[in-house]
Amino acid sequence: MxxxxxxxxxxxxxGDKPALNGISFNIVQNEILGIIxxxxxxxxxxxxxxxxxxxxxxxxxxxxxxxxxxxxxxxxGDVYGLRKRIGMVxxxxxxxxxxxxxxxxxxxxxxxxxxxxxxxxxxxxxxxxAALWDEVKxxxxxxxxxxxxxxxxxxxxxxxxxxxxxxxxxxxxxIAVDPITTMRIEEVLKTxxxxxxxxxxxxxxxxxKRLADRTAFMLNGDLIEIDDTEVMxxxxxxxxxxxxxINGDFG
Amino acid sequence: xxxxxxLYNSIAVLILLIVLSIYLILTFKTPVADSxxxxxxxxxxxxxxxxxxxxxxxxxxxxxxxxxxxxAFIIEEWxxxxxxxxxxxEPYIVILSGIPSMIYGLLxxxxxxxxxxxxxxxxxxxILILLVIPTTTLSTQTAIRNVDTSIRNAAYAVxxxxxxxIFDHVLPLSALDILxxxxxxxxxVLTVTAVCILVxxxxxxxxxxxxxxxxxxxxxxxxxxVLIFSIIASLIKKNTG
Numbered sequence: 001m002x003x004x005x006x007x008x009x010x011x012x013x014x015g016d017k018p019a020l021n022g023i024s025f026n027i028v029q030n031e032i033l034g035i036i037x038x039x040x041x042x043x044x045x046x047x048x049x050x051x052x053x054x055x056x057x058x059x060x061x062x063x064x065x066x067x068x069x070x071x072x073x074x075x076x077g078d079v080y081g082l083r084k085r086i087g088m089v090x091x092x093x094x095x096x097x098x099x100x101x102x103x104x105x106x107x108x109x110x111x112x113x114x115x116x117x118x119x120x121x122x123x124x125x126x127x128x129x130a131a132l133w134d135e136v137k138x139x140x141x142x143x144x145x146x147x148x149x150x151x152x153x154x155x156x157x158x159x160x161x162x163x164x165x166x167x168x169x170x171x172x173x174x175i176a177v178d179p180i181t182t183m184r185i186e187e188v189l190k191t192x193x194x195x196x197x198x199x200x201x202x203x204x205x206x207x208x209k210r211l212a213d214r215t216a217f218m219l220n221g222d223l224i225e226i227d228d229t230e231v232m233x234x235x236x237x238x239x240x241x242x243x244x245x246i247n248g249d250f251g
Numbered sequence: 252x253x254x255x256x257x258l259y260n261s262i263a264v265l266i267l268l269i270v271l272s273i274y275l276i277l278t279f280k281t282p283v284a285d286s287x288x289x290x291x292x293x294x295x296x297x298x299x300x301x302x303x304x305x306x307x308x309x310x311x312x313x314x315x316x317x318x319x320x321x322x323a324f325i326i327e328e329w330x331x332x333x334x335x336x337x338x339x340x341e342p343y344i345v346i347l348s349g350i351p352s353m354i355y356g357l358l359x360x361x362x363x364x365x366x367x368x369x370x371x372x373x374x375x376x377x378i379l380i381l382l383v384i385p386t387t388t389l390s391t392q393t394a395i396r397n398v399d400t401s402i403r404n405a406a407y408a409v410x411x412x413x414x415x416x417i418f419d420h421v422l423p424l425s426a427l428d429i430l431x432x433x434x435x436x437x438x439x440v441l442t443v444t445a446v447c448i449l450v451x452x453x454x455x456x457x458x459x460x461x462x463x464x465x466x467x468x469x470x471x472x473x474x475x476x477v478l479i480f481s482i483i484a485s486l487i488k489k490n491t492g
Contacts, residue, residue: 051408087408
């Protein structure tokens with residue numbers, strides 16, 4: 001399998017405070033990569049580097065390279081085009097202050113799709129993929145921010161899928177979602193794997209075990225270990241701290 | 252407060268003091284009431300003249316308010332907090348917005364009666380700009396900052412451009428707060444106007460004929476407008492806060 005993303009010696013500092021201490025690994029096309037680790041380990045920072053939204057943070061310095069399909073993302077001039085290739089779901093649902101329909105149609109509209117029938121089709125497909133269609137199909141014009149927390153989170157997933165990204169980054173998406181819905185979304189993710197590469201940052205190690213093909217363990221800005229999920233969750237991963245974290249000895 | 256901020260604030264205070272001193276030196280002369288307070292051959296009282304001129308200030312007020320909002324967006328969206336231009340500009344906005352509006356009112360009266368600058372239109376416009384730009388810019392900046400960063404990030408994450416994020420998200424979300432700030436500024440400007448008219452009224456009228464009705468006649472509508480704008484601003488603030 002070819003590499004979708006190649007990260008080499010990536011260092012990120014917030015002012016004087018290091019967030020990532022020179023990590024290197026590759027993400028393979030059409031895999032689900034689970035990234036686990038306690039808070040402050042640099043998981044979210046890593047995702048923000050990949051879709052270049054970290055640039056909005058003041059005083060941040062980024063060193064090293066992140067290559068997407070062999071092209072260094074820092075050299076890509078069309079940053080908005082790059083972000084369209086990467087879908088992002090944030091930990092807490094952020095419903096844009098628009099109707100449910102417009103929330104999902106936002107990204108396609110920015111790419112120039114104006115035909116109503118086409119937009120309708122995209123909205124329906126994405127909401128179905130995010131397991132939300134049945135609940136909202138009769139009130140697509142009501143405000144997205146009026147939905148419940150779990151529904152809003154599924155709406156953000158639908159929105160992230162709306163521009164048919166090549167990579168889908170999920171940052172602790174299940175924090176505000178109930179277990180039943182989480183299972184439904186997980187099923188969706190398994191099918192989406194055929195179409196895109198998925199980066200799953202999660203605090204729930206069991207979620208990584210259920211979904212991920214490979215799992216990476218990060219701690220205090222370092223990549224401790226990356227391997228096949230079966231190896232990571234077996235009794236003998238390469239690093240002792242990985243075993244301790246997965247078994248709940250710390251974190 | 253870090254060292255650079257302290258430095259820029261000190262420079263701002265120093266420069267404003269220098270400007271004030273120059274202003275005082277240039278305008279400190281024996282006051283002689285303006286002899287040209289007339290329309291053609293017809294002599295008019297300063298108060299009538301002021302009212303006519305204040306009427307012409309309305310379009311300038313609107314232009315200044317819009318410019319201040321644009322200015323605030325430029326500062327907040329394009330200049331990072333560490334940007335040197337922003338660090339130089341911001342202390343002036345903060346200091347100037349802290350000056351009581353009464354000072355500006357008295358300054359306006361002084362300028363109109365003694366015609367210090369060649370045209371009282373120019374002086375009134377300058378005073379209006381000094382009164383409006385700092386307060387509106389400051390309140391608009393606060394309104395923009397109140398928009399949740401996660402909304403910006405979410406919009407950027409789906410590939411929205413800066414303009415799309417500003418027009419589709421930041422502006423609609425901060426519109427009510429901006430409006431509330433504008434209402435406060437307008438009521439501040441109207442208060443100053445009322446002060447101007449009242450002081451000129453007292454200066455030019457015979458005290459024996461001065462009655463409450465006389466005062467209400469002159470500034471009643473303005474004070475009513477001040478009240479209405481303040482109430483609107485408070486109601487908007489209450490609903491958005």
